Amino acid sequence: MNKLAKQIFKFLIVGGLAFLIDYALLYILTEYYGIYYLVSSIISFIISLIFNYIASIMFVFKTNKKEKNKNFIFFIVGSIIGLGINQIVMYVMVEFIHVYYMFSKIVATGVVMVWNFITRKIFIEQKEE
Secondary structure, three states, rough: OOHHHHHHHHHHEEEEHHHHHHHHHHHHHHHHHOOOOHHHHHHHHHHHHHHHHHHHHHOOOOHHHHHHHHHHHHHHHHHHHHHHHHHHHHHHHHOOOOHHHHHHHHHHHHHHHHHHHHHHHOOOEEOOO
């Protein structure tokens, strides 16, 4: 369990940094450049995703080098689903519940973070023999 706790801690650090990138870009693109919040959210999500992928592979999950391409494809597919979850949560919260888009982003990020950890742990991490 200690190994899992360390891994979750690393995942939260990497995820926290990715969140700061995502959150700051969302705000800057929406407030300073006047881009619609859902479009800004896609842009910021993708940029933070690139950081998150590199940092996750380097610091959080042990990966099988032989399956690098398969892992990357899974990462992309899982991330597209995560982006869809992000957009749906934000849209519902902003348009129907009338919650400020920046707060909606925090909730959406929490939901996507759980999705990311579980799916990456199951499908990307190298299993110990």
